[in-house]
Amino acid sequence: MDSSWQEWTAADAAEWIVAPAADDDKYSRGVLGVVAGSPEYPGAAVLAVEAAHRAGLGMVRYTGPRAVRTAVLARRPETVTSPGRVQAWLVGSGIDPGRRSFMVLGDLQGALASRQPVVLDAGALDLVGTHTAPTVITPHVRELAALLASREIETSVAQVREAPAEWALRAAGELGVAVLLKGAVTHICDPDGDRYTVTARTHWLASAGTGDVLGGILGALVATHHQRLTTDAEALSALAATAAWVHGEAARRATEAVDGGPVTALDIASAVPRVIGALLAY
Numbered sequence: 103m104d105s106s107w108q109e110w111t112a113a114d115a116a117e118w119i120v121a122p123a124a125d126d127d128k129y130s131r132g133v134l135g136v137v138a139g140s141p142e143y144p145g146a147a148v149l150a151v152e153a154a155h156r157a158g159l160g161m162v163r164y165t166g167p168r169a170v171r172t173a174v175l176a177r178r179p180e181t182v183t184s185p186g187r188v189q190a191w192l193v194g195s196g197i198d199p200g201r202r203s204f205m206v207l208g209d210l211q212g213a214l215a216s217r218q219p220v221v222l223d224a225g226a227l228d229l230v231g232t233h234t235a236p237t238v239i240t241p242h243v244r245e246l247a248a249l250l251a252s253r254e255i256e257t258s259v260a261q262v263r264e265a266p267a268e269w270a271l272r273a274a275g276e277l278g279v280a281v282l283l284k285g286a287v288t289h290i291c292d293p294d295g296d297r298y299t300v301t302a303r304t305h306w307l308a309s310a311g312t313g314d315v316l317g318g319i320l321g322a323l324v325a326t327h328h329q330r331l332t333t334d335a336e337a338l339s340a341l342a343a344t345a346a347w348v349h350g351e352a353a354r355r356a357t358e359a360v361d362g363g364p365v366t367a368l369d370i371a372s373a374v375p376r377v378i379g380a381l382l383a384y
């Protein structure tokens with residue numbers, strides 16, 4: 103185990119990007135189930151689903167609230183809205199943990215009980231530890247501080263902001279999951295001692311919804327590698343670092359395309375296929 107943090111590179115990311123082969127079908131390429139979005143935050147589901155499709159996988163299933171489903175389908179008619187086989191989950195983005203209905207809580211618990219690998223975000227972070235499936239949590243600084251405080255680990259937003267590496271490690275150790283702590287430098291670590299950083303190449307990333315796009319990219323990568331994750335849960339941290347790298351590079355390309363001007367979360371999602379293409383050619 104190396105005690106230092108390794109900056110993830112294009113070469114590292116390229117190892118985790120796979121193109122479909124002649125014997126593939128939509129199921130072998132990975133099906134991502136998404137439990138995200140709510141009447142309060144429908145956009146988070148749209149952004150996560152959009153990014154997952156753009157990152158390349160076999161299928162996205164979304165069975166959330168009707169109004170959100172309609173918004174998701176308006177943007178991505180490729181999305182399947184009936185229940186069925188799922189090989190990885192993205193849960194919690196765009197859900198307020200204080201306003202979860204019984205139905206949403208049931209969907210979240212059902213996903214976590216399925217034993218498929220899971221990306222836990224935003225409004226599902228409090229459920230970490232209620233299941234045994236391979237898990238990566240994707241908090242930002244405030245969410246990590248709140249999560250640790252809820253587990254009686256004394257900390258504050260200021261402390262996590264001051265020493266993100268330290269608190270990401272603490273979370274991985276205490277919670278027993280891979281951690282992707284978002285920020286201008288994103289820290290990824292796991293209980294096995296893997297430690298990666300991804301330094302953002304543009305600060306235009308700091309805008310609403312970009313974290314939901316990251317969740318979609320990571321969900322797609324986890325779904326794509328679902329087979330490997332059944333025997334190698336440690337791969338989750340490498341997949342998380344790859345997702346953060348792809349996200350950062352997509353943002354860099356998106357701002358470059360507008361001469362260094364601002365980019366939106368959807369712009370970043372739209373830039374993802376070219377990043378994937380470049381990594382395949384790497």
Ligand SMILES: NC(=O)C1=CN([C@@H]2O[C@H](COP(=O)(O)OP(=O)(O)OC[C@H]3O[C@@H](n4cnc5c(N)ncnc54)[C@H](OP(=O)(O)O)[C@@H]3O)[C@@H](O)[C@H]2O)[C@@H](O)CC1
Nearest residue numbers: 143144145146195196197198224225244245310311313314
């Ligand atoms: N298009 C969509 O649908 C999007 C949906 N999203 C979804 O939204 C959900 C919440 O995510 P989040 O990241 O806004 O929650 P978090 O940061 O905990 O803020 C909670 C509250 O804390 C406060 N507050 C926060 N920061 C502060 C500061 N620096 N300084 C001072 N106060 C601060 C502030 O409250 P206020 O003080 O303004 O009342 C804020 O409201 C989550 O499910 C996510 O997926 C987003 O992805 C965006 C795009």
Ligand SMILES: Nc1ncnc2c1ncn2[C@@H]1O[C@H](COP(=O)(O)OP(=O)(O)O)[C@@H](O)[C@H]1O
Nearest residue numbers: 242284285286302305307308310311312313314
């Ligand atoms: N100052 C910054 N510079 C570069 N990237 C940032 C900065 N602040 C946040 N980010 C990145 O932007 C994204 C924001 O995600 P998140 O906080 O979940 O926002 P949202 O919930 O609005 O989607 C993360 O990928 C994070 O790493």
